[in-house]
Amino acid sequence: METKLRASFHSTVLELSPDQWNSLLQEEDIPFLEWEWFAALEGSHSIWPETGWQPCHITLWEGARLVGVAPFYIKHHSRGEFVFDYFWAEAAQMLRRSYYPKLVGVIPATPVVGYRFLTAPGYDPIEMQRTFLDVAEGVCRTQGIQGMHLLFVDPVWGETLPRNGFVPWKHHHYLWENQEFEDFSQYLASFTKYQRKNIRKERQSVVEAGIQTRIVSGSDADPSVFQHMFRLYTRTNDKFAPYDARYVNEEFFLQLQKTFSHRILFVEASFPGESPLALAFLVQKGSRLWGRYWGTYKDLKDLHFDVCYYTPIQYAIERGLKTFDPGAGSPHKVRRGFLAHPHFSYHRLLDPLMDHVFQANINKVNQMEEETIQEINQLSPLKSTPLPSILGRPEFHPEG
Template identity: 40%
Template sequence: MAELHARWHQSMAELPAEQWQALVGQHLPFYGWDWLHQLEASGSIVPRQGWQPCHLGLWRGDLLVAVAPLYLKGHSYGEFVFDQAFARLADDLGLRYYPKLVGMSPVSPVQGYRFWFAPGEDAAALTGLMLELIDEFCRRNHLLSCNFLYVDPAWQPLAEAAGCASWINQQSLWHNPGYRSFDDYLASFNANQRRNIKRERKAVASAGLQVTPLVGAEIPPRMVGRMHAFYAQHCSRWGAWGSKYLTEAFFTAAAQQLRQHLVLFSAHHGDPTEPVAMSLCVRSEQGLWGRYWGSDVDLDNLHFEVCYYAPIEWAIAHGIRSFDPGAGGSHKRRRGFLAEPRVSLHRWSDPRFDAMLRQWLPRANALMREEIEAINAELPFSAAPPPLDQRAA
């Protein structure tokens, strides 16, 4: 440990892309150097938007041996783990809740957050060391909390052993048990819901619309700009609650540098490059994530087709093992998505605040496990429920 030294980095540009990528790997695009860098460089994730990059790196000379992507946050937007009750408790105790330190891929509720280490390093020891450095940073800057969201289950035990408190929330996920076709997927539903899905898809086709996937190099750059327009339009429909986080510059950069991870589902009358509605998904070899959508037409069931059914059909055809459709939406349950636990890990610097929340968490987590089990017991399709992690008790 003596030969290591820590640095706090205020932008991804301060960190070497190749070394970062060697630690993180390719399986989760949302933590790749290009993705995180473009969020910052595009003006999407920057201090004036309430996100101050504050990444922790451990170095051995000029070699990056461990990283933790972190952000100082002046609000709780773009996290989708709703800690407003924590903020109210802090206010009741006369404590300042913001700013707080958050570890996640910004505005992406995607499971997989962790500290990353070079091969051969002691992951448990480095986790403990980095958490000590984070605690010191929080004390020095008078921060009440550090929060790691959508944690990688493989890293979770190391952080818990070093004193992090676990909080269970839930999210939706589609699993592919080995379907060979969309008909196989339909066969998993009861007869009533199978008819409903067929009727929903037929309504879109009867309106004269086709949905075409455009993947990677097939995507014309201007289509990604069009996708930003759909995204902005959809956000504007919610007014002040629209949650428009990403700039057009991020979408432009995605078209140039991240296109290999993108799948666009274009709803169109003839030419797929002239869509009337579109969704953007992000892919890896085994996973698909639904991110954004928008439409120029108001058509019942179009959202389900563009955001769920067409991506599921494409995922089956390409051997994708899981599809995360994004945060929110109980309507996902009736369309093949299980409720699954998602764990966030927390550290609080004030002893009273820490003690109160650690006393509350076991009961809250037990209730969430019961809710997840109840939801999955009433699904209109056959599926093996995901195991519930008993460690976050």
């Protein structure tokens, strides 16, 4: 006999129990899917209707038991998604069609691969997915929402989405993978001679400036470090205005201190006896490491590379971590041993004309992105670089 599940809607994750939510997570899930991360974003009002994010989380229940969660947001803009769909919106405008509002499945302001619907053990995930998407489409039809967009999707989970009418759009992110290095010198040895010299020079310039760097766990960090992190995050974004990515406020960091500090690491750079000069905010779960925010009170040559890349990589090597995702950003990461890896977002546009436009052009868009990934990785100064699986087979660069 089929079990009848009840669907509910929630205007914030704060309506749900953290224990119930987190019971749906699997060990391999990214930490940003945990209730505490969403709660800090929404509870701080960093992600809230006033900032253009209307939470519309769908839950499935069997009696009083929560058995599924699909985190969704209704949006009238694309800021904070890190999937730059403005040209699709412009195409809709030229065709006198609406692209917004849209229903977006995403971890807000967090460009990390791993989003998925959460389902309890013992329930068919494919059936649960279909139920969630049927409910989501009903929301769209009744609210005049133009499409459903699932971003930074877990790669295995994403493979099941096309059967529900979703079309994949290819993007890339950067990732460092530990090649079983025994120490930092082995990591250096993986580069060409010129780049080994360059990395040593970049690290040495920080030492010669009298700056000391260390890793501090969020649990051990002084509470003031979280406040410093917000100020530095703000200062970094101010430098790039109007192209900043200032999506979180100070209360977000203060809430993470209370509920998420066991996942957090800081790379702290300072002059001896002084308060932090620069900070990087990292998140660790198991053998994986992610970089999220960084900032400095004083712009010093090569400090960014040491705080955001070399010190976290050294930490990862010393502790046997497998991967380090440094966060969204520029291709200069490839010069430090990161490679561009593909990931996908999935889209279903409900306007028939816009759906036709999207499907008629997406293969070309994806082909161009594949070429971009290959071009980026061809610049790698690693002596022998197994390129990501996007190429379909292992290929190697000769030493440059």
